Amino acid sequence: MDSQSVNTQSSMSLLLIVLLCLSIFCLVVFLNVPIARQVIGFFYLTLVPGYVFLRLLKLEDLGSPETILFSIGFSIAFLMFAGLLVNEIGYMIGFPNPLTLVPLAITLNVLVIAFGILAHIKNMKLTLPVIQFRKVPLQLPFLFSIPIISVIGAVFVKSYGNNIILIFLLLLISSIFAVGMVLEKLLPPRLYALAIFVIAISLLYHSLLISDYIVSYGSDVPTELGVFQNTQSNAYWGATEFVPRFDAMLSITVLPTFYSNLLNIDPTWTFKMLFPIIFSFVPLALYRIWKRYIGEKYAFSAAFLFMAERTLYFEMVSLNRQITAELFFVLLLLVLLSDKMKPRYRVVCFMIFAFGLVTSHYALSEIFLFFISLTFIFSFLAKRPSRNIEPSMIALFFVVMFSWYIYTSGSAVYDSIVDYSNYVYSQVSEFFNPASRGGTVLRGLGLEAPPAMLNAVSRAFAYSTQLLIVVGFVGLITRRVRYRIDRTYSTFVFIAIVFLFALLLVPGLAETLSMSRFYHILLFFLAPLSMIGATFLVGLLSKRREKLLASILLLIVLIPYFLFQTNFVYEVTGGDSWSLPLSKYKMDSLRLYGGFGFIDAYSVFGVQWLSKTVNADRTRIYSDSASQRNPLIAYGGLRFEEVRVLSNTTKISSGDTVYLSPLNVADGKIVGEFSVFNSSELSFLNQTNTIYANGKCEIRKGT
Secondary structure (H helix, E strand, O other), X not given: OOOEEEEEEEEEXXXXXHHHHHHHHHHHHHOOOOOHHHHHHHHHHHHHHHHHHHHHXXXXXXXXXXXXXXXXXXXXXXXXXXXXXXXHHHHHOOOOOOOOHHHHHHHHHHHHHHHHHHHHHOOOEEEEEEEEEOOOOOHHHHHHHHHHHHHHHHHHHHHHOOOHHHHHHHXXXXXXXXXXXXXXXXXXHHHHHHHHHHHHHHHHHHHHOOOOOOOOOOOOHHHHHHHHHHHHHHOOOOOOOOOHHHHOOHHHOHHHHHHHHHHOXXXXXXXXXXXXXXXXXHHHHHHHHHHHHXXXXXXXXXXXXXXXXXXXXXXXXXXXXXXXXXXXXXHHHHHHHOOOOOHHHHHHHHHHHHHHHHOOOHHHHHHHHHHHHHHHHHHHHOOOOOOOOOHHHHHHHHHHHHHHHHHHOOOHHHHHHHHHHHHHHHOHHHOOOHHHHOHHHHHHOOOOOOOOHHHHHHHHHHHHHHHHHHHHHHHHHOOOOOOOOOHHHHHHHHHHHHHHHHHHHOOOOHHHXXXXXXXXXXXXXXXXXXXXXXXXXXXXXXOOOHHHHHHHHHHHHHHHHHHHHOOHHHHHOOOOOOOHHHHHHHOOHHHHHHHOOOOOHHHHHHHHHHHHHOOOOOOOEEEOHHHHHOHHHHHOOOOHHHEEEOOOOOOOOOOOEEEEOXXXXXXXXXXXXXXXEEHHHOHHHHHEEEXXXXXXXXXXXXX
């Protein structure tokens, strides 16, 4: 970099560096030094074990970003493995609470020291660069300020209901992208990776930090938090203890328990603060893959498209097991697409990241298996076998995946796969009924009328990104573009396109995971096509200044797309905004509590009192559907099936307990299983006594 000179002056044994880092980590953890324990501990847990192992594999020539990415991937996989090891050994020797601070710290550090000793035996040295700062580029403090602005803006929304800082943040992110595309002197390509990381973490934090509690955004985080807290409170991982399909995932049981116990972080904030940092490396890893094929600038643009799509910051923020799985998914792609890695090291990396993916998220594991299996089959049929995807890898992944799911979750995951398959099969008869594809697919195909003019404009820009993808695919298969993409990635792209059309055509298929999440995953392969499509279209019109014109076209499409996806346009124009960070202050309570699953302090205090006072095994508990799937399972330690849903025909017996949330008490709305009705219709309330009230939340008992 221009701002600094680096001189290599000395080398030290890697073992000494490892012991130094370990000593600092143990010091801040066992002395419980505030802030230092959390910050230093997080960097140690997330980087050091993986980096030492990476050095053992002699993968020093990966480049700095890949070194960081692989170090993080290895570290997280080892945390999951170490936690599992402690759990199983503790069970065998009769130790009932193995997942506590001391056993976890000892096991992890023993593994780290073992890696360090092996490195010492191999006489491996770590070169220490001496960095002399002359001038810090203005871009660095500016880029590092973006996440700070995001955090401050979210706090302002939480404390004062003021969204002006977040509005400024979204404009700032748009400006960063624009500058990176047309003014390389202000944002040079060497800073693209950092820009992608800070944009990703800023978008994630702007959605998460608007509350002191989790926000479900209609996703699974309440159940994930319930499973996590059950594991942590028991200090033991049981694969079928709480919700079998979720308990089988180490990504939301052992991994957050490791972080929470060693760093002394509340479970809620483990999910809200730490997991987004991990997730922010996913678009960075995708950028590193894409830039090999389409260059730095267009890879930066593809990463912006990936981050601009609303699923990243409005849905994925509440899917922590998929957050972890996507990191392993993209690392597996890096391994399979690398042309620098030796075969034996490729297999080792594949095995470790495959273990991480399988134990993180079952649906994403199935999708990955689908991609690599079809890629191998297509290559075999074309008599041009892939050098990087071997039959043994596919067989290994298959065996590990199905063995883990069948034996750790009591076949709950396998049963869910069968149920989804049966559901899709049952929908085949509805092939000619467009509604069988779901609302998201109908909107994507333009078969659902937009509710307002702004929505029509928003869809126009969304369709434009999809059109660029289609055009890019046509240019790629007709070889009318100058980009040369290797056979493996080209096959991935072809499979992704076929998968996308299957989601649009096969009734019920998109509903097995949700179309938005499927599309988010497929963008791993399809996002670069939009950049190829832009250059292809511009090239058809004029070959002069093709790169500049393509960049301008991408700006015209992607910046409005981003501003519509974040609901910025709806908020500033007074339209119907579905952005919780920007528009919570004016949202209807039914949308806030029922749709987004917002949880406030009144709800949490009531749930915590209920969990301490009422025994769910001895009494029937009732609540509306919104409370059942959000605060009661997240903060009450109750299983989904332990809570009955209220209706206007519910009859309460003596001793039964009724939980009424702020939506029920303050706003008089009850979210039933199939409809919404007024609390005044609950005639049985006259036969109950209030045993708890905090102003907006009540708990009643049948007389």
